[in-house]
Amino acid sequence: MAKMKVEEQRKQRTKMSGALMLIEALKAEKVEVIFGYPGGAVLPIYDKLYDSGLFHVLTRHEQGAIHAAEGYARISGKPGVVIATSGPGATNIVTGLTDAMMDSIPLVVFTGQVASNVIGSDAFQEADVLGITMPITKHSYQVRDIQELPRIIKEAFHIATTGRPGPVLIDIPKDMTTVEGEFDYEQDVHLPGYQPTVHPNHLQIRKLVEAVSQAKKPVILAGAGVLHANASNELRQYAEQQNIPVIHTLLGLGGFPANHPLFLGMAGMHGTYTANMALYECDLLINIGARFDDRVTGNLKYFAPNATVAHIDIDPAEIGKNVPTKIPIVSDAKEALKELIHQDGKRPDITEWLAQLAEWKTNYPLAYKNDAQTVKPQKLIEMIYELTNGDAVVTTDVGQHQMWTAQYYKFNQPNRWVTSGGLGTMGFGLPAAIGAQLADKHATVVSIVGDAGFQMTLQELSVIQELNLPIKVVIVNNQSLGMVRQWQEIFYDKRYSHSLVPNQPDFVKLAEAYRIKAFRAKTEEEAKEVLKQAFSLSEPVLLDFHVKADENVYPMVAPGKGLHEMVGVKPCDESLQ
C-alpha cells in the first residue's frame, strides 16, 4: 500500500527542464556559491540561474572559476561548484581539474556540451570533454537521458566529497537542459563499485600500537589527509599521548600547530633540516594522509632507510605505491587516530631521540640574513605573520614566494592554508583567495603571489573589486620567474634562459585600473608601513613589494639527492647567498 502511494507521489511530481533540475539539485545540496562563466551551451542553465536566488560569481576566466572553487572547498570543507560552457569553456578548466585531482579537492563541475544529435560531428564549440578529462577527474558523466540527471548530480556530490575527495565532472548536452523530466532527488546513492573503507582494521592498528611501543626514534608525517578528515584535534591528542614528534607535508601545514614543541616543521625539498633528518634517521615512520610525493621523499633510495613504515590512508592505492609499507592501514585519518588514542598504547622511551631533535632544531633553524635596505622576502612573510597574529587565511601561487610562505608563516590552526601542491599551478593563488574569502567572510585573507604567476590570472582582480572582498594581495616582486631563476643559477651555470623579467608592469597602476587600492614598498621600513596601512583597511588592497631579486630558497634538497643531503642549512653559508 505504502509503496503504491510513493509511486503515485512520484508520478504526480511536476516535470521540469534539465536546467531547472540542476538548480533544484544545487539547492538541495545547499550550495552557497557557484563559480562560472556562461556560453551558448549553458544558456538554458544560466536562464534558470537568473532568478533562482543562487549566488553565482562570474569570474573573468574559467580557470579563475575553478581555482576559486578549489579555494572555497579548501576553506569551507564543502565541495566547490563550477559551471563552464562547452568547448573552450570546458578546456579552460582542465588545469584546475588536474590541480584538484592532485590535491584531492572536492569539486562538482558542470560543463555544457553541444546537443546530443550533433555530438561527434565536430559541431561549433564541441570538444570531447569526457575524453579530455577522464584521467584528471575522480569520476565523470555525460548525461544521455534526462531521467538520469538527478541521480547523476546526487552521485557526483557523493563521490566528490567522500573517500579521497576529488573533482567530478558532469557534461550536459544542451538538449538535456531544455527537455523535461521528473525530478526525484530523494533517491539513495547506490554505487556498488565505490565503497571507501573508513574504519581501520583492528589487527593493523594493534601492529602499529606494538611498533610504537618498541620504537626508539618514531616520527609522524602528516599530510592533507588529516585536514580532509578534520582530524587536527585527534592528531594532536595522539602525538601528545604517545609523545611522537610531527612533521608536515606542504599541503598538511596547519594540521598540527606550528608552535607546538613536538612540531619539527615541513618535510621535503625546502623543508626544515630537522624534519628531513628526522625522516632520514627515524626507526618508525607513521604516515598519516600523505602520499609520499617525490618532493617530500627526495631520492627514494635514501628515504627513511632504517624505518618501519606505517601508512594510514583512505586511498589504498597510495599505500605501498612509492614506499614499501609494513603496516598498511586503510582508513579515514580521524577514525584511525581515534582508535589509536583509544588503544592508549605504551609510550615509547624516546628521550635520546628528543634530545637529538632539539639539538638539530637549535643548530639548524630556518634562517636568513636580513637586509633592511631592501625587502627580504622571508622577512616580508614574517611581518605578515606577525601583523595577522598567524590567524589569516593564506593562499599562495607557485614558486619561491610559496616556499618562503610555507617556511615562515607559522600555521597554528587547520584550514588556513591554500596552496597548489601536487600540480604546482602558477595562477592558482589569486582566484583561490576569492573562493577562500567567500568561504570565510570574516577571515583576513592574504594572497601571496609572485610577479610572474600573478599575471596568469590577474583578471580576477575584477571579481575582488566587484564583490569588495577585503583580500590583501601581496606580490613578492623579484622581477623574475624566481624559482626557475634559482634552478638556473644553481644547476645551469647561471644561464638565465627566459627567467628574468625586468620589465614587469607597474602593478600599482594596474591595480588602480581595476579600482583597487595599491601600495609599493622597496625597503623594510616602507614594507612595514604599507602592510600596516593595508591591514587596517577593510577593502581589497594590492601590495607590490620589490624584494631582493636574487634571493634563493634554502635549505634545499637538490633533485636526485636524499633528504639527508640538504644544502644551505646554515645562513652563514656564504657560497649559497
Add this chain to the structure above:
Amino acid sequence: MRRIITMTVNNRPGVLNRITGLFTKRHYNIESITVGHTEIEGISRMTFVVNVEDERIAEQITKQLNKQIDVLKVNDITDQAIVARELALIKVAVNSTVRQEIYTLIEPFRASVVDVSRDSLVVQVTGEPEKIEALIDLLKPYGIKEVARTGTTAFTRGAQKNAVSYKTPFII
C-alpha cells in the same frame, strides 16, 4: 612478469576508455584485453594480460583499477587455478601438395579448418596461449598470411585445489 587480471565493470559509456586510459597514464603494458557481457545485464567482464616489472606494480594495477567507480571487482588470478582460453584464426598459404599435411598437423591441436580457398586455408584454434603459439610455430614454414588472435579470456576454476599462493591484492 605476466599477470592475468579479470574484472567486472558497469557497462557504461566510456568505461573501456577509462581503463585503458589508466593503463596509459600509469605506464602499464597491456598484452591483451577481452571484453564481453556477463550473465548479469549491464555488467561486463574484462580480462587483461599485462606485463609488469614486479609484484608491487601488479598490486598497484589492481588498486588503481579498483578506484574506478564503474569497476565492481578486480582479481589478479595469475596464481590461482584458472581456465584461460584464447581463440586464433590463422590463414596459411597452401598448395595441393601440402593441404592434406596441414589437416594432419592441426589435428592433435583440435583445431579446425573454417575456410578453404585455392591458395590458402584458415585454421581456427582455441586454447591456452602457449598452445596457440605452438601451432603458429608449426604452421610458419608453410607461410602464414595473417593471424587474428582474440587475447586471453579467463576465470577461476570451480574448485581451487592449489590456491596456496593466492594473494589477495588488497591490504585491509
